[in-house]
Amino acid sequence: MAANYWESSQFQRFLLTRYELAEAEAMHAAQMTRQELRIGKRLRARQEINAAAHVYFKRFYINNTFYDIDPYLMAATCVFLACKSGECPQHTKYVLSEAKAVFAEVSQDIRFPYDAADIAECESYLLEEMKFYLVLHHPYQALIDINQQAGLQKASLQAAWSIINDSYRTDMALVYPPHVIAVAALFLSRVVDQGGQPDAEAQQWYADLNVDITDVLQVVGELLAVYEVWKGYTEDKMPNTVSRYIADIAATA
Numbered sequence: 001m002a003a004n005y006w007e008s009s010q011f012q013r014f015l016l017t018r019y020e021l022a023e024a025e026a027m028h029a030a031q032m033t034r035q036e037l038r039i040g041k042r043l044r045a046r047q048e049i050n051a052a053a054h055v056y057f058k059r060f061y062i063n064n065t066f067y068d069i070d071p072y073l074m075a076a077t078c079v080f081l082a083c084k085s086g087e088c089p090q091h092t093k094y095v096l097s098e099a100k101a102v103f104a105e106v107s108q109d110i111r112f113p114y115d116a117a118d119i120a121e122c123e124s125y126l127l128e129e130m131k132f133y134l135v136l137h138h139p140y141q142a143l144i145d146i147n148q149q150a151g152l153q154k155a156s157l158q159a160a161w162s163i164i165n166d167s168y169r170t171d172m173a174l175v176y177p178p179h180v181i182a183v184a185a186l187f188l189s190r191v192v193d194q195g196g197q198p199d200a201e202a203q204q205w206y207a208d209l210n211v212d213i214t215d216v217l218q219v220v221g222e223l224l225a226v227y228e229v230w231k232g233y234t235e236d237k238m239p240n241t242v243s244r245y246i247a248d249i250a251a252t253a
C-alpha cells in the first residue's frame with residue numbers, strides 16, 4: 001500500500017510518541033472520558049463524527065487539566081464542533097439536551113448547569129488549542145481504501161470496523177497514523193473471522209503492504225491488552241473513579 005495523504009508532514013505533526021504523551025498526561029493530569037461517544041449516539045451522528053469528537057477531546061486535555069474546563073462541558077462541545085466539521089451541524093440546544101440526558105443516565109451526581117453561551121465559549125478555547133486545524137484522517141477511510149484493493153469479505157470488514165471503533169477508546173489516535181491502526185484491525189479481525197484467505201496467502205498480503213509491521217504489531221498488542229482490561233470493566237464505576245482522581249490531585253496540589 002503506497003504512502004497516502006494521511007502520512008503528510010502536516011498530519012504527522014499532530015502525532016505524539018508514547019513518551020511525549022505520558023509526559024503530557026503526567027504534567028496536566030489528563031484523564032479521558034467516553035461520554036462524547038454516548039452523546040454522539042443519541043444525536044445519531046456518523047461514526048467518523050464520534051471519532052472526531054474523541055480526538056478533539058483528547059487533544060485539548062493533552063495540554064490542559066480538568067481544572068481548566070469541566071470535562072463534561074468539553075465532551076459536549078467536542079461533539080458539537082465535530083458535527084459542524086463533519087458537515088452534520090446540530091443546534092446547540094439539541095446538543096445540550098442530549099448531553100444532560102446522557103450524564104443523568106451515567107450518574108445523578110453529575111452536574112451539567114451549562115447553556116449555549118458556555119458551549120460557544122468552550123468552543124473558542126478548543127479551537128485555539130487545536131490551532132483551528134480540524135481536519136482529521138481516520139482509520140475508517142484507510143480500511144475502505146484497503147478493501148478496494150483486497151476485496152475483503154463482509155465479516156472481516158465488519159470485524160475490523162468494530163476493532164477500529166474500540167481503538168478510539170484508547171489514545172492510539174494520538175500516537176499512530178490511521179493506516180497503521182487500520183492494518184492492525186485487519187490483523188486482529190482474522191482472529192475473529194479467517195477472512196477467507198489461506199494463511200500463506202494472508203502472510204504474502206501483509207508482506208506486500210508498505211507499512212511498518214513493527215508499529216502494526218505494537219497496536220495489536222495494545223488492543224489485546226485493552227480487551228483484557230475490559231473483562232473487569234463496568235461503566236457505572238467511572239464517575240466515582242474520576243471524582244476520586246480529581247480529589248487526589250486537589251489533595252496533593
